[in-house]
Amino acid sequence: MPEVTLLICLCQLLLVRYAALIPQVDADCNGNVTLPCPAVNQENMDFLALAWYKEDSNGKRHGIIRKSDDGVMAFENGRTASFGTMHSLLLNWVNASDEGTYLCAMSANVGGQNKDARVELTVRVCRTEVQLTTVNYVTSSRANQTSQVCNEVHIPQTWSLLGFGAVAAVKILLSIITIKVIRSRCLKRRRS
DSSP states (O other), X not given: XXXXXXXXXXXXXXXXXXXXXXXXXXXXXXXXXXXXXXXXXXXXXXXXXXXXXXXXXTOOEEEEEEEETTEEEEOSSSOOOEEOGGGOEEESSOOGGGOEEEEEEEEOOTTSOOEEEEEXXXXXXXXXXXXXXXXXXXXXXXXXXXXXXXXOOOOOHHHHHHXXXXXXXXXXXXXXXXXXXXXXXXXXXXXX
């Protein structure tokens, strides 16, 4: 039993150590975010190429943007991005689909060492705001006409409430009539 406890503690330490290696960046929904490239520091600013990727849940890389001596090239993935200071990744208008693991891959010059570093992006919950529109009804010949473009009929709130009230009253009345008919039939059967 002590071996199992020791093994569990060792696994937890390894998981904490691994999690500590990946920097976490939080972003507001519809905000802009800068993801630092941990592979780049002042000593290794000279490289052949540097690229940013987003990893999916299977670990597959999807290219975002690449920089080399030939210039900056954006991959065709539908996501626009740019480079910031120290080769960081700038993402504008982030949303829930941008959340995940990003990889900064530095290809070294001849004789150097390639470096990869991951950054985890968390996007705070996106809330959809509903805009309410107030419609003012004007007493005119146009107010009662149907819109020919959208085929909409505008009904004032008062008429809607009166309509629902009338339907409710009819339902109650029919229920009362049905109950009285059933009672009267039951009474006739008892008498016979």
